[in-house]
Amino acid sequence: MENKIIKYVMLGTFLFSASVLGKNACNESLKFVADSFSVAPRGSVELNGTLGKYLKTSLNGNILVWDIDALVRPFKERNETKYWRCEFWGKWYTSAELAYDFQPSDVLDKRLRYGASELIKTQDEYGSITSYTKAREFFINADGGIGNNGSWDMWGRKYVLLGLLAEYNRTKNVKILDSARKHADYILNHVGRGKREIVQIGCWEGLASSSILEPMALLYKETGDKRYLDFCEWIVETWQTNPLKPDIMNKALKGMPVFDMFMHPIAEPKTYIHYGKSKAYEMMSCFEGLTELYRATSNPIYKDAVEKVITSIRDREITVLGSGAMHERWSNGAFEQQRTTPYWQETCVTVTWIKFATQLLRLTGDVKYANDIEIATYNSLIGAQGADGSWWSHYNNMSGTRSAAPEQCAIHMNCCVANGPRALFLLPKVAYMTSKNAIVVNLYENGKATMPIENGKVELLVSAPDYINNNVAEITLNGIENKMQKFGLKLRIPNWSKNTTVFVNGEKIENVKAGEYLNIVRQFKDGDKICLNFDVETRVVRDIRNPKFFVLKHGPFVLSQDRRFSNGFDNNVKIKLNKEKVNATAVFVKGTNVAVDVEMEDGSKRRFIDYASAGATWKSDSEFKIWNY
Template sequence: MSAFTLTALNSAKLNGYLGEKLALCLERRIKAEDVDGLVEPFRHREERRLWHTEFWGKWMLAAVPAYEYSGDKALYEQIRSSTQAMIATQSADGYIGNYPDDGRLQGWDIWGRKYTLLGLMGYYDLSKEPQVLQAACRLADLCIKELGPGAEVNIAKTGMHHGMASCSILEPFMRLYRRTREERYLEMARHIVACIEGPDGPQLIKKGLAGVPVAERFPLPEKWWSWYNGQKSYEMMSCYQGMLEMYEELGEERLLRVCDRIAKDIIATEINIAGSGASCECWYYGKKWQTEPAIHMQETCVTVTWMKFCQTLLRLTGDVVYAEELEKTTYNAFLASLNPDVSSFSKYCPLEGIRGAGVGQCGLEINCCIANGPRGFFMLPEAAIMSNAEELAVNLYEDLQARVTLKDGLEVAIAITGNYPVNNKVQIAVTPSATATWALLLRIPAWSALTAVTINGAAVENVNAGSYCRIARAWQAGDVVELVFDFSCRVAELNRCLALQRGPLVLARDTRFNDGAIDAAVLAPGEQPLELVSAPAAAAAAGVWQAFTTKLVNDLNAEGPAGGPQEVHFCDYASAGNTWSAASRYRVWLRKGLRVAIGDHLR
């Protein structure tokens, strides 16, 4: 049912820039968390509307794969002890949460149960301790009693956002079915889908297959944060993620078809140049409006959920589009959400302005995005290299080492070097355990107009942008593949604004370079393509990862030489604003000035 298999986290190691940030996140965010503080709300049953109970499960969704990746024994103990503490809060009827008996099913109660189930199953997968799975089953059985077939309450009428928050519990029910093979969990999953598609539900399948844009699923609500808001992006994608789990188990093609269609609709209408979207956490035709500031743009929870959706669709469909999206989001929106020392994540991450920390939620120092952000890192080693019996696909070109197993037990080690995307040349050392014939799939980025591929120095033909270059041959130890990507400056234009890109990176102006007003309109001189010149000294001085200069007219009122092209600095968008202070205002989309003399005003 899937095109590829993910690489096991203990069989992959990121060695480049992403690997450095991942390691810092592991130490400074995941292991530094006060996990007992996340369990504490479960010891009290006083809540009626807030979402304290998502935080522990979100932490677990990063901590468990972080342990699988690193083997860190101290982290394992944090996971183990917090899971035991969580199970200790379980009521006799199976409930784990912080809502009183007469407040259950209200607010974010079911949403929190979803994350608790996912966290419990994460630890069960590590430990195989039967009491952990038993605790998950007891909580799930309570949900069936309260919300399942024959219950008085329709799950789609509970919680927030036309029931999408509650109905996203579909995902852990499918995971629980896969682990237990108990039919009642599959029956509950089918019931949830029926409620989603019912007259009171968000009708995600019906509207998706009918082509209803995600920004127009329901009329604008009178009260934004309510059940009546049906454009909530994070919760909507979470429900579709559950449908992908269901497709993988049951093979119902309509579920894959609708998720694929919705993802491509989101790409076409919502995902911005940095690889994320949403305003006030809702779809809003963000792709066409991205040049305009919007309230609370690009929530990190949306970014990470989009990454997971793309990773899953890539694995199931083998469609290279999702690898493209995963790379774009990773190097731009995701990395941009990190604070300077990688100990936290921003809540929102606009395309211009000043970045900063979000406020704590639910009376705690943590918020949803700080809890959810780390999860994004551990999708990357799994997705960088994927495989099936006959093929090995390279999706990301981060420096890395990975090992996968193909047909007949053939082990293949892959080592990627080149310091991508600082440099545009990548070497891939291929080391199979024996000489054998299989296919290597190289993702050729859509943005690389001209990509050169060689094997042991011999040129490879049929290298096409936006596709996999499939090389089927007898591979042997010592084979080396080299790729040279086109890192020419690309100029994106929208709504009389322009933005610069280099390789997978979006670029931004930043006030730290002190080279003119970043909000000023600009003009690209002449008809020749812009040339980006690497500026490592400027990058070091400003405290950014990568910096470049190019020539732009950036003072439309100046006369003489000052009115001509001037050297203007740009940095990678992820580094722009990374002081989280007014010292580093930044801007991606630059207004284009009018050239009246050549008739711009008449076009």
């Protein structure tokens, strides 16, 4: 089976590459896989509801004020030997690029140009941009280094390349692309066939270093330079042939659960490695790269592997909060949700899960990925951001207290603090998308979007439900050229809304199904109104493995008790259930997105709030818990 797959990969590469003439073939002549959905154009979306609040907080508390010089300094000093300061510039910078796409401004434009120019000043005469010492660059870890014992050099170079490519995409400044190519060429001169093996020069069985697959595939798409494609294909090949053999593509194709791909945690862990080796973030990053390689080659085996692994993650790892992993590793988490640990759901895992799902949503147009994004966003993601937007939590627990992520690598930064805004500012691009003369609506927020269709543009004015007093979303169409155009409107019907009704100008639309897209194709005219009445009730969702335990959900929100709001927090009075129904009343409570008063068995009322707002003080006064029994 494995030899057959290797031959398939190599044959697919040969047939595709044979048509590329010359080392620097023009990328315009190449054919890449077209996405089913395209993201919203730059500056086209305004979000003024729940998500808009978190976006603006992050913009003002982080993106517009962060010390860029501090992020560049490690690349000037080049004294790193084993840590990951090398990732911080690229993570923060790509967050800022996405923030610019959301709200373009002269201030942010200047910050981005400054951040790129200062980083490029650190590029040496050979093209290298790194924070590592010469002696430790591309350092070979004979044991497939893990955690703090290995080298994060290549991982950091990945984020440098992602940042430079993002800036080139924004500005089309050829000097930026030239710097990115020199940076990549330096890597190719030291790592590859007959040189250093990529799975031996990074942490976590070579997954961290291998994840440079993503920007290398993107660089190939920008330049048409076959060397970058060859390097990408070599990475995939070496997963299968190197003695360390992470072999993640074959394992995915065989349907192996991600938890089983590497060493399991031991029964009584005493050291960091004892918690297992199936590192969630790095693994998904590799499959994001494989998705980009599929776009570049159309090799179906890559798409098959990616779709199988993301299905495995959803089915076996993702919790009711929309994220997963314990101790940053896959853990069969969907079946372990009663485990008491403060190390649930690293924010970097949440971010990468949303990014990975977005990749597949773009590629396939399958609504299930939008459903994944919604659950993760309204629970694990926004719940991890601090009140002023300047900092994030590292883990997102089921109960207990939230806490600020620790500073890492002797710098005022943390991997999750740098990473959190990347998913947050991706959301405007996902909320509204386009597909073959159709506008796709995935997330319902107060605001507006100006989206392209075949003959012009359409402005969508949206008033969205607050899930307290109003459960209706209303979309008004304006700015239609010639006042009337035929196009499609694909409306995502949330899978939590079991009985949604939809009206266009008062006319009821049939065949509305929860968890699917409702595709309305017709002659739309200026002023047309689409109303969606969502079925918002507080409902019971039981634990997969131990159905004695359950959470309450209200719309997209998981509900939690919080010591600040729940009288009798320590009292074990049970919720009154009537055939899985609860008697609940939504109420407005300052400092929350949603609050619900729920009747208990003794006739009292207990207040629940949305998980994202629970624990918000990051102190014991806002201790919280989501599970009930």
